[in-house]
Amino acid sequence: MTIVVAALYKFFPFSDYKEWRQRLKELCLPYDIRGTLLLAPEGINGTVAGPRDGIDALLRFLKSDVRMKDLEHKESYTERSPFYRLKVRLKKEIVTLGVKGLDPANVTGKFLDPHEWNELLQDPDVQVIDTRNLYEVAIGTFKRALDPKTNSFRDFPKYIKEHFKNKKQRIAMFCTGGIRCEKASSYMLAEGFDEVYQLKGGILKYLETIPTEKSLWEGECFVFDNRVAVKEGVTEGDYNLCFGCRYPLSDADKISAHYEEGVHCPQCFDKKSPEKVKRLRERQRQIKIAKNRHQDHIGQRFKGAHHSHHHSH
Numbered sequence: 001m002t003i004v005v006a007a008l009y010k011f012f013p014f015s016d017y018k019e020w021r022q023r024l025k026e027l028c029l030p031y032d033i034r035g036t037l038l039l040a041p042e043g044i045n046g047t048v049a050g051p052r053d054g055i056d057a058l059l060r061f062l063k064s065d066v067r068m069k070d071l072e073h074k075e076s077y078t079e080r081s082p083f084y085r086l087k088v089r090l091k092k093e094i095v096t097l098g099v100k101g102l103d104p105a106n107v108t109g110k111f112l113d114p115h116e117w118n119e120l121l122q123d124p125d126v127q128v129i130d131t132r133n134l135y136e137v138a139i140g141t142f143k144r145a146l147d148p149k150t151n152s153f154r155d156f157p158k159y160i161k162e163h164f165k166n167k168k169q170r171i172a173m174f175c176t177g178g179i180r181c182e183k184a185s186s187y188m189l190a191e192g193f194d195e196v197y198q199l200k201g202g203i204l205k206y207l208e209t210i211p212t213e214k215s216l217w218e219g220e221c222f223v224f225d226n227r228v229a230v231k232e233g234v235t236e237g238d239y240n241l242c243f244g245c246r247y248p249l250s251d252a253d254k255i256s257a258h259y260e261e262g263v264h265c266p267q268c269f270d271k272k273s274p275e276k277v278k279r280l281r282e283r284q285r286q287i288k289i290a291k292n293r294h295q296d297h298i299g300q301r302f303k304g305a306h307h308s309h310h311h312s313h
Contacts, residue, residue: 001051001079002052002077002078002079003049003050003051003077003078003079003080003081003082004049004050004051004052004055004075004077005035005047005048005049005075005076005077005078005082006047006048006049006055006058006059006073006074006075007046007047007073007074007075007177007204008044008045008046008047008048008059008062008071008072008073008074009043009044009045009046009094009095009177009178009179010043010044010067010068010070010071010072011042011043011094011104011105011108011182011183012042012043012067012068012105013041013042013067013105014039014040014041014042014043014044014067015041017039017040017041017044017090018039018090020039020044020088021039021088021090023061024037024039024058024061024088025086025088027057027058027061028048028050028054028058028086028088029086031050031051031053031054031055031057031058032050032051032054033048033049033050033054033055033058033086034048034049034050034081034083034084034085034086035047035048035049035050035083035086035087036048036083036086036087036088036089037087037088037089038089038091038094039088039089039090039091039094040090040091040092040093040094041092042093042094042104042105043094043104043105044062044068044071044094045094045095045179047083048083048086049078049081049082049083050081055075059071059073072201074177074201074202074204074205074208076204094179095153095179095180095183096152096153096154097153097154097156097157097183097184097187098154098157099157099187099190101190102183102186102187102190103186104182104183104185104186107186107189107190108182108185108186108189108198109171109173109181109182109185109186109188109189109196109197109198110195110196110197110198111197111198111199111200112172112197112198112199112200113200113201113209114199114200114201114205114206114209114210115209115210117172117174117199117206118210118214118216120172120197121142121143121144121172121216123170125170126170126171126172126197127146127164127169127170127171127172128142128144128145128146128172128173128174129145129146129148129171129172129173129174130142130145130146130147130148130173130174130175131148131153131156131173131174131175131180131181131184132150132175132176132180132222133150133151133152133153134147134149134150134151135222135247135248136176136221136222137149138247138248139219139220139221139222139248139250140217140218140219140220140221140222141217141218141219142174142216142217142218143216143217143218145174148163153180153183153184156184156187157187160187160188160191164193167191167192167193167194168194168195169193170194170195170197171188171193171195171196171197172196172197172198172199173185173188173196173197173198173199174198174199174202174203174206175199175202175203176202176203176204176221176222177201177202177203177204177205178198178199178200178201178202178205179202181198181199181202182198184198185197185198203217203221204221207221222248242259242264242265242267242268245264245265245267245268245271247265247267247268249265253265253266253267260281261284262280262281262284263277263280263281263284264277264280
């Protein structure tokens, strides 16, 4: 059966967000929709997977609220659900920047579609910033994009304060699905930057839209589910993650002497206590036993990014 994976978000004043938690659970459960939905005063964000009729019913339900009638989502398809359960969570922010008083629903950078984005990337006066984290940038990014080397989105304001003193500098930003950029560009405008652009629909929309021969993207795109990475046409990529440090693994890493499946990789092999290595080896052994019995070990849900990272788009 084909499972539809839908990534969606929208910034809007969501004063009654708490009341939606139960409604959404009741709608999703009969269809066996899994994944995570985050609700906060600033809007909704999430990635869910389920059968076509279930995803359609969920989208219809959300869009029936006038505040979400123009909610956009991105889809990809997979043979089995990349999630293990449904979580509907109440949060302070739908994507955590930790800066108070921003209004991404009304104040945000100029949106560029993938074709306009390609044109802008040719302009040497524009600084292109990847707003994602270190381990995402490691497996792919746009040509000539700056990597802030952030471990989390909360580090982004500090990077801007340290590296961008000229508020007249034209800035273009991108992220996986668009949500971090909306917040980041809202922050930049609040800081007094004049001209801020963002890639509408993020890397995922770009990969879906721009043919390979015209693409300015290099590498693969990290996604926060069991598929780990996707590439042109949003097909599943060639990466897995090191369970030991959550760093994306390439084929070269996997044949390194420092790689041990589920335990460590060239990035982290010398950074673990013997106790930790022992624990991870035991866990890996259990997964293998479980796989041989054709059943999913509970630990399998960690195959993708670490569970606390799931909400980034």
